[in-house]
Structures are given as structure tokens and as C-alpha cells.
Amino acid sequence: MSKMQSEKNVDLFYIEDNEDFIDFVGIALKKVDTSINYSYVTDGLQAKEILERGQADSPYKKAKLILLDYNLPGVSGMQLLDRIRSESYLKHTPVVVFSSSDNPQDIRNAYSHGANAYVVKPIGMANLKDTIQTVCDFWLNKNQRCS
Secondary structure, X not given: OEEOOOOXXXXXXXXXXXXXXXXXXXXXXXXXXXXXXXXXXXXXXXXXXXXXXXXXXXXXXXXXXEEEOOOOOOOOHHHXXXXXXXXXXXXXXXXXXXXXXXXXXXXXXXXXXXXXXXEEOOOOHHHHHHHHHHHHHHHHHHOOOXX
């Protein structure tokens, strides 16, 4: 399943296999900033296919932020992160690993694969909204990106 964008560039590309959590993040994003254009996919293989296309007119080419689940079926989050870092059009795109795991080894592993940040998924809608607001405010508004 996915919410795909066809015309507008994507601000935030979310790769997450838990559809309930995708819905919660979508609600939180609407509460934080209704102008954020986001898209998601629910498995690593679909994300890999989208990222490998890399066409000049792809709405993902200019994504300002990728939110990536660590534990994905099929193609793992870390395999996707390696792929993202190998693509010239995406290698400077910030990737925030957004995971339910707080295992120090997972965190080290994410950073060693090129994650820009690692955020443990919060419990509760109010905490999720606060976390999404912090992540989006920094990475979409305050962070200076390469052109």
C-alpha cells in the first residue's frame, strides 16, 4: 500500500510497514503543518523500486526528508539506507530512522549506514505530535540543505 504523489514534489517520504502508525503520523502531520506534502510506502521493496527509478521528474527526487523505519520486511531499513546514500540525487537528503527499537546496537548500526538522526517512536498521540513537530521543524525548516 502507498500514498503516491504524481505531480508535486514530496517534502517527506515515509517508509513504514505498520499501517496504523502511518495513519497516526499522517494525523500528526496535519496537526503540525497542513502544507507538508508527504508520501509513504509500506514495504522496503516498493521503496527500493521507487528510489531506483530516480527519474528527473520523480516527485521523490527533491524530497527534503526521508523518515525510515529500521525494521522492514523484505528489504531492510539499513539496506534502503545504503541505497539512498549511493544515489547521487539522494545522498544529501536527510534520513531520520524512526523506529520502535531503542537497542543501542540498532542505533549505532543506523548511524554507521549514514542516518542523520535516530528517533524512537513515542507512545501516545500527543507525544507523537510533539516528536513529528520537532523533527519536521528542524529538518524541513531550520536545516540548510545542499542544492
